[in-house]
Amino acid sequence: MKIIVVGFGNLGKALVRILLQKKEFLECKYGLSPQIIAVVDEYGVLIREKGFSAKELLGLVEKGRVVGGKRMSGREMIREVEGEVVFELTPTNIETGEPGLSHIREAMLSGKHVITSNKGPLVVAFRELEELSKKRSVEFRYSASVGGAIPVISFARKLLTGNKILAVRGVLNGTTNYILSRMSQEEVPLDIVVREAQELGIAEKDPSLDLEGVDTACKITILANSVLGKKVKLREVKREGILRVTPEVIRLAHEAGFAVKLVGTASDRVLEVGPRLVPLHHPLAVSGTLNAVTLELDLAREITLTGFGAGPQETSSSLLGDLVDIHQSLAGR
Amino acid sequence: MGVGKILVRLELELEDVPGQLVRALEPISRFGGNIKSVVHRREKKTKLGLVPVTVVLEIGDKGRFRKILSELRTQGVRITHVGEKEEFSEKTVLMAGRMGVEDLREITERINRTGRSRISDMRLSMGKEEMAVRLRLNGEDERTLEEAISLLERIAEEKGLLLVKTVEERT
Numbered sequence: 001m002k003i004i005v006v007g008f009g010n011l012g013k014a015l016v017r018i019l020l021q022k023k024e025f026l027e028c029k030y031g032l033s034p035q036i037i038a039v040v041d042e043y044g045v046l047i048r049e050k051g052f053s054a055k056e057l058l059g060l061v062e063k064g065r066v067v068g069g070k071r072m073s074g075r076e077m078i079r080e081v082e083g084e085v086v087f088e089l090t091p092t093n094i095e096t097g098e099p100g101l102s103h104i105r106e107a108m109l110s111g112k113h114v115i116t117s118n119k120g121p122l123v124v125a126f127r128e129l130e131e132l133s134k135k136r137s138v139e140f141r142y143s144a145s146v147g148g149a150i151p152v153i154s155f156a157r158k159l160l161t162g163n164k165i166l167a168v169r170g171v172l173n174g175t176t177n178y179i180l181s182r183m184s185q186e187e188v189p190l191d192i193v194v195r196e197a198q199e200l201g202i203a204e205k206d207p208s209l210d211l212e213g214v215d216t217a218c219k220i221t222i223l224a225n226s227v228l229g230k231k232v233k234l235r236e237v238k239r240e241g242i243l244r245v246t247p248e249v250i251r252l253a254h255e256a257g258f259a260v261k262l263v264g265t266a267s268d269r270v271l272e273v274g275p276r277l278v279p280l281h282h283p284l285a286v287s288g289t290l291n292a293v294t295l296e297l298d299l300a301r302e303i304t305l306t307g308f309g310a311g312p313q314e315t316s317s318s319l320l321g322d323l324v325d326i327h328q329s330l331a332g333r
Numbered sequence: 334m335g336v337g338k339i340l341v342r343l344e345l346e347l348e349d350v351p352g353q354l355v356r357a358l359e360p361i362s363r364f365g366g367n368i369k370s371v372v373h374r375r376e377k378k379t380k381l382g383l384v385p386v387t388v389v390l391e392i393g394d395k396g397r398f399r400k401i402l403s404e405l406r407t408q409g410v411r412i413t414h415v416g417e418k419e420e421f422s423e424k425t426v427l428m429a430g431r432m433g434v435e436d437l438r439e440i441t442e443r444i445n446r447t448g449r450s451r452i453s454d455m456r457l458s459m460g461k462e463e464m465a466v467r468l469r470l471n472g473e474d475e476r477t478l479e480e481a482i483s484l485l486e487r488i489a490e491e492k493g494l495l496l497v498k499t500v501e502e503r504t
Contacts, residue, residue, distance in 0.1 A: 276501075
């Protein structure tokens with residue numbers, strides 16, 4: 001299977017490393033031989049029509065960027081190279097969805113399957129991309145966009161064969177969950193914990209998208225559209241972040257047997273993100289950078305998945321799951 | 334909340350003389366009732382000059398509740414309404430921000446005024462500039478509690494406060 005990797009940041013590098021590491025496993029277990037034939041980042045495009053060698057790929061990962069490649073745009077490369085699957089892993093832009101949105105459109109229009117971790121195109125144009133993928137008879141997977149290593153979207157799709165999914169709710173942002181957990185342990189104000197999280201690389205330099213609940217709102221939008229079959233936009237999500245959560249709030253919650261968590265919820269009645277009181281023994285009361293998602297179902301009642309919501313290696317596991325899934329879908333066609 | 338406990342709303346009418354209210358509440362405690370709230374409306378005297386009082390109490394079984402009623406009647410307390418419900422719902426919420434005692438009073442009054450929900454417990458924690466308050470809401474059922482929470486959402490918005498609700502339960 002010929003692979004094109006668009007975006008070569010931490011996630012792109014982790015994916016390449018894992019594809020090398022799991023080469024034999026994928027071959028033996030699924031008869032799947034992914035072959036990377038092109039890599040693109042902001043510095044250029046490297047193409048090997050017959051596939052990169054393991055040595056070349058490791059060299060690339062070590063350099064951390066494309067060196068000596070062609071100067072061409074991602075779209076041009078996607079259009080011109082004869083690949084089968086495009087991994088779209090460029091940074092998220094929730095306003096325009098670009099450049100990911102154009103990459104995905106181009107890939108689908110040129111008959112390539114798409115796997116992405118990029119929330120931007122999904123938030124901006126979910127329905128359009130789903131329809132385009134059907135029209136062009138290509139597979140479209142985006143498990144890594146929500147929950148990191150937790151394969152909530154693909155798991156939900158499997159459950160949908162027999163269950164109706166009534167609601168989804170979850171702790172979907174590792175940064176804010178770490179901050180709230182530390183505030184609870186240390187009884188210190190938010191700004192101090194944010195600085196600590198930044199020093200540890202858990203929070204970004206500008207953590208506002210996380211702290212204001214925008215990241216969680218994006219994920220809830222994606223889940224509402226993909227798992228609940230809604231047609232909702234990010235702006236429809238009622239949103240409150242954690243900026244107004246004080247140590248006093250956390251203390252009062254704790255005294256009554258609750259943790260404070262940033263919870264996103266999507267159902268027929270509700271589409272919202274906000275700090276919530278979660279009973280200490282509740283499945284969503286996960287600590288640190290962990291994520292947890294509960295699916296509410298008509299038959300199975302409730303199923304909660306817990307796991308690491310971020311990190312290149314963890315997120316690569318979802319990308320790999322999508323690749324195997326596409327491989328199996330194609331075999332079953 | 335104990336399952337099987339009875340939550341009762343009693344509407345009483347008392348004479349407007351000192352000690353009446355304490356005397357009316359005494360049998361409730363004596364028979365193991367837990368008084369959740371008392372609303373004494375002196376400004377709304379009846380034609381007979383009596384003061385309407387609403388008492389909400391929680392009690393373990395009907396036998397003891399009947400004893401309370403009979404004791405109150407023996408004392409000459411006029412009981413105008415008995416509303417009982419075997420199960421009742423409870424929810425905890427937190428509010429935080431710049432607020433004072435007047436705000437807390439207003440919040441309590443607006444919730445209690447609905448007549449279907451009430452604040453049965455309130456805990457405060459003071460920060461440097463802001464206050465956080467934990468409220469326990471009791472209502473006849475989940476729906477009335479949802480209405481109370483919607484009201485709290487409106488109040489929080491009006492006053493620029495943060496409202497932290499309990500995580501939604503299975504719909």
